[in-house]
Amino acid sequence: METFWAELRLMQGLIAAFVLSGLIGWERERRNISVGLRTHILVGVSAALFVVLADTLIYRFADDAPQVRFDLVGVLGAVVSGVSFLGAGAIFSDRRGEGTKGLTTAAGLLATAGVGVACGLHLYVLATGATLLFLFTLGWLGPLLGERVRARQDAEDR
Template sequence: MELLPQLWVVGGAAYAMLLGGAIGLERELKNRPAGFRTHMLVAGASSLLIGMGQLTIHDPRFRLPFLVNIDPLRLVEAVVAGVSFIGAGTIFARRSGQAIAGITTAASLLMVAVIGASTGLRYHMLAFASTLLTLLVLTVLKAFERRAGTGKGLRGSDGGPPSPDGG
């Protein structure tokens, strides 16, 4: 396998890690169960998995139809399934009483996985715009919820007391 295409995949993973790190930093500053490094690693792993799939499509060792049948969306599904386990861990990690915490962090991990998949497929502008939108949701909309007096800041997702995660 040629070196240059592999370097493009590594570069895409680095870009995904940078974008994931921006979201992870926001989570880290709010002292959430998954922060800077976790978000970077999820985004980078997602990008690498998708990038490896892309490389495999063009690898002459796998061109015979009976050896590999690749569908890029199946790779994305595999990434989402893997991240779901990590997300579930962040939810259960901060469970107390009736309130469940960590759901927003689990969702942010899913977003960085999708951002990583976007970079793996070389949709770099899509990944960047998605990062900005995610940061907007995590920061600006949280402030809006507080001002409007709505959302989890007042009541938990089950209608009970406020969630310790608060988003």
């Protein structure tokens, strides 16, 4: 029964990742971006799960196997590599080679993985603060910059 409660405590990080990643995904979904709520939740919770699993393995087996090296940093690197691979699939160029689309989506997936990692490490204040910064960047900064760019283009057209 003790194992059940210990695993339930580990779920806290995954639940926090679910909520915070969901907020980022909801912002993308609201803007009709194809990579939205479900994808961001899956990325955030997966990142948290990998960190929780690595931390648990280190805690459980570090004393039993001194010849085996446990490396949480390696797990973080693997999470970043995996999410970067997903992000690369979201990035594409237009046929004329004049523009690139999907960079913000790829960066958002990487940001969501970072939030998941922080939740997996039970750094909830850091994860919440990062989520708020990401939401500000995705939600408010874009329109602010968009208005500036439109004003500049209008001035050039005159």
